[in-house]
Amino acid sequence: MARPKDPLVADVKRIRRKISKRLMEAHRRGRLHEELLSMERQGERVCRDAINGSHNGNGKHRK
Amino acid sequence: MARYKIYPETSFWRRLGDPENPDLRKTSYRFFRSIQSRDRIHISKLVLLELSETPDAEERRHVLKRLWSARPKMVTTSRRAERIALELLSAGGWSEDVFADMLHVSYSMLSEVDALVTWDHGDLAREHTRKIVQAYGKRQRLSVPLIGTPEEVAEWLGLKIR
Numbered sequence: 001m002a003r004p005k006d007p008l009v010a011d012v013k014r015i016r017r018k019i020s021k022r023l024m025e026a027h028r029r030g031r032l033h034e035e036l037l038s039m040e041r042q043g044e045r046v047c048r049d050a051i052n053g054s055h056n057g058n059g060k061h062r063k
Numbered sequence: 064m065a066r067y068k069i070y071p072e073t074s075f076w077r078r079l080g081d082p083e084n085p086d087l088r089k090t091s092y093r094f095f096r097s098i099q100s101r102d103r104i105h106i107s108k109l110v111l112l113e114l115s116e117t118p119d120a121e122e123r124r125h126v127l128k129r130l131w132s133a134r135p136k137m138v139t140t141s142r143r144a145e146r147i148a149l150e151l152l153s154a155g156g157w158s159e160d161v162f163a164d165m166l167h168v169s170y171s172m173l174s175e176v177d178a179l180v181t182w183d184h185g186d187l188a189r190e191h192t193r194k195i196v197q198a199y200g201k202r203q204r205l206s207v208p209l210i211g212t213p214e215e216v217a218e219w220l221g222l223k224i225r
Contacts, residue, residue, distance in 0.1 A: 006084075006182065006184075007083060008074065008077055008078060008081050008083065008084065008182065009074050009182050009183050009184075009185070011077075011118070012073050012074045012077055012113065012183070013183070013185070013186070015073075015113050015116040016073075016113060016160075016161075016163040016164060017160045017163075018116075019109075019112065019113065019163045020159055020160050020161065020162035020163045020164075021159065021160070023162055023163065024159040024162055027149070032145055033142050033145060036109075036140060036145065036166075037140060039112055040107075040108035040109060040111070040112050040140060041108075042112070042115070043108060043109075043111045043112025043113070043114070043115040043116075044108055044111050044112070044115075046115035047111045047114060047115050047123075047127055050115070050120065050123050050124050050127055051124055051127050051128060051131070
C-alpha cells in the first residue's frame with residue numbers, strides 16, 4: 001500500500017530540489033564548490049539571525 | 064553501552080517543530096532525547112541552509128534552539144564530499160533533483176557516522192537507496208551509515224525510544 005504523503009517531508013524536498021537545481025547549474029559552470037560554500041554561508045547567517053545572534057553558527061555560544 | 068555518531072538530516076530537525084503530526088513529532092523527541100547527551104550528533108551547513116528556508120519563522124527558531132542545544136559537530140564542506148555526491152547520483156541513476164540528498168549521504172559517509180536519520184521514506188530511507196549506497200561505499204572503501212527513520216535506527220542500534 002502506498003504511504004500517505006507527508007507534508008513536512010514534501011516541503012523539505014521542495015527546498016532540497018531548489019538547492020539541487022542551483023548547485024547542478026553551478027556544477028555545469030565549474031563553480032559547484034564556490035556556490036555550495038556561498039549558499040551554506042547564507043543559510044548559516046539566516047539561522048544565526050533566527051535565534052537573535054545568541055550563537056555563532058558553530059554550536060558554540062558567543063561570549 | 065556503545066556511543067554512536069548520528070547525522071540527523073533536515074526532515075528530522077523540522078519534525079521537532081511540526082505541529083501537524085504529533086505522533087511523529089513525539090517519536091522524534093524521544094529519539095532526540097535518547098541520543099542528545101550520550102551520543103555525538105553531527106550536522107552539516109547544508110542542514111542549516113535547508114532549515115533557513117523553513118517557511119514559519121517561529122518553527123525555524125524552535126527547531127534551531129533544539130539543534131544547538133545538542134552541541135552538534137559540524138561536518139566540513141569539501142570538494143571530496145561533492146564528488147562523492149555526484150558519483151552516488153550517477154551510481155543510482157537518479158535525477159539531479161536529489162543531488163542535495165546525496166550530499167547528506169556523502170557528508171554522513173565522510174564523517175563516518177553510524178546512522179543517517181531521516182523522515183524521507185521516498186528517497187533516502189528506502190531499500191533501493193541503501194543498496195546503492197552500500198555498494199558504492201564498499202567499492203570506494205568508505206564508511207557506510209545505516210539510513211533510516213528514527214524508529215528504524217533506534218531498533219538497529221538498540222536505542223530505547225518507547
